[in-house]
Amino acid sequence: MTNKHLSETEIQQFCFEQDTLGNSILEHVSKCELCSIKISNYKVIDEKLKNMKKESFNFDLSSMVLEQISADTSSSKFSMNVFFSFLFALMAIFIIGFAGLYVIDILKLQELFIDAFNPFIVVIALCLVIILFNYVGEVFSQHKKLIRLINTL
Amino acid sequence: MDSSDQIFQDRELVGKVLRSDTNAFARIIKATENLVAQILFKMIKNEDDRKDIAQDVYIKAYKNLSGFKFQSKLSTWIAQIAYNSCINFYHKRRTELYDDFLGSREEDDEIIRNEVADPESSDFQIEEEIQGKELKKILESEIEKLNPIYKTLITLFHNEELSYEEITSITQLPEGTVKNYLFRARKTLKTNLLKKYKEGEL
Ligand SMILES: [Zn+2]
Numbered sequence: 001m002t003n004k005h006l007s008e009t010e011i012q013q014f015c016f017e018q019d020t021l022g023n024s025i026l027e028h029v030s031k032c033e034l035c036s037i038k039i040s041n042y043k044v045i046d047e048k049l050k051n052m053k054k055e056s057f058n059f060d061l062s063s064m065v066l067e068q069i070s071a072d073t074s075s076s077k078f079s080m081n082v083f084f085s086f087l088f089a090l091m092a093i094f095i096i097g098f099a100g101l102y103v104i105d106i107l108k109l110q111e112l113f114i115d116a117f118n119p120f121i122v123v124i125a126l127c128l129v130i131i132l133f134n135y136v137g138e139v140f141s142q143h144k145k146l147i148r149l150i151n152t153l
Numbered sequence: 154m155d156s157s158d159q160i161f162q163d164r165e166l167v168g169k170v171l172r173s174d175t176n177a178f179a180r181i182i183k184a185t186e187n188l189v190a191q192i193l194f195k196m197i198k199n200e201d202d203r204k205d206i207a208q209d210v211y212i213k214a215y216k217n218l219s220g221f222k223f224q225s226k227l228s229t230w231i232a233q234i235a236y237n238s239c240i241n242f243y244h245k246r247r248t249e250l251y252d253d254f255l256g257s258r259e260e261d262d263e264i265i266r267n268e269v270a271d272p273e274s275s276d277f278q279i280e281e282e283i284q285g286k287e288l289k290k291i292l293e294s295e296i297e298k299l300n301p302i303y304k305t306l307i308t309l310f311h312n313e314e315l316s317y318e319e320i321t322s323i324t325q326l327p328e329g330t331v332k333n334y335l336f337r338a339r340k341t342l343k344t345n346l347l348k349k350y351k352e353g354e355l
Contacts, residue, residue, distance in 0.1 A: 008336075008340060009336065012336055012339060012340075016310075016335075034276070037276055037277065037278050038276050040278055040279075041276060041278065041279045041343055041347075042339060042343065044279045044288070045279070045292065045339065045342055045343060045346070046311055048288060048289050048292050049292070049296075049307065049308075049311035049312055050311055050312060050314065051289075052289070052292075052293065052311075052312050054187060054190075054191060054312060054313075055187075055190045055191050055193075055194035055195075056186075056187055056190050057186060057190050057203075057204075057207060059204065061182055061186050061207055061208070061211070062178075062179040062182040062183055062186070064208055065178075065182055065208055065211040065212065065215070066175055066178065066179055068208060068212060069175065069178070069212065069215055070175070072212075
């Protein structure tokens, strides 16, 4: 056995990583009162720390997070909706507009259409109205959801 | 529960969440929020900040869940997000979390580490001298005085009883550094307790 007292590191190693120490150190501790006291002090501290009250949140974290996730999902759905209705409207403008021009040309109806009623302009105006309705509808339903959420809090 | 059972259960839960089962995510939150709380309470003083960070941690976890590779327990991975979020919080506030000790005074360390127990040392047997409740109270207040990272490491090791390996995963600090910080934190706690006794506060 070694006659040298343990260093602070060895004292802590003895308490918390005993398998890293050699036999001579273990033997010294078994015979040395001073080192034993130092070790027992760390053990007392360890024991107290183990039994210390664990912290916990005083709010319902899972509900808060799930609400946020569902709000994020619906807002990304909302922007996807706006994007798709815009894309759809653009395609409609071109298809119906060109079809309209073609029909006018075939049936020789040019004289019936003054400039303001050019089929392109008519379709654009219609699409804008549809997009606007869609947008107002979405905003309204989001607003209703929010009111419901506030009421449940 | 052994760790392969835990990973099996984690896989099942994560699979459900990825198939849009939000109840499964609620179960993940319930199963891990206590560990997250332990980290946040030690790292962040302000209650409102803690509340914001706690939500943020789980939103990040939800968004990145498909990237989780089961190399650790799910709770360890979420605790890692929590710890990182706290470190980022300090960075954003430009608070020098590290000032006190991360400029690592290696030479001090060496002195402490090689310090041989002094036969004349004032170490006395703590339990014999100090009543249990009193000691607990003093210890709690001494922990509060430690640097947030020390506090967190002490809590994870002693209170949560996590292994060095798990703590290393959570903090992304090298194992040697984790051991070194724990060493210094315990030594500070012990020294301050003995000092309090000498000053007659205990
Ligand atoms: Zn000795």
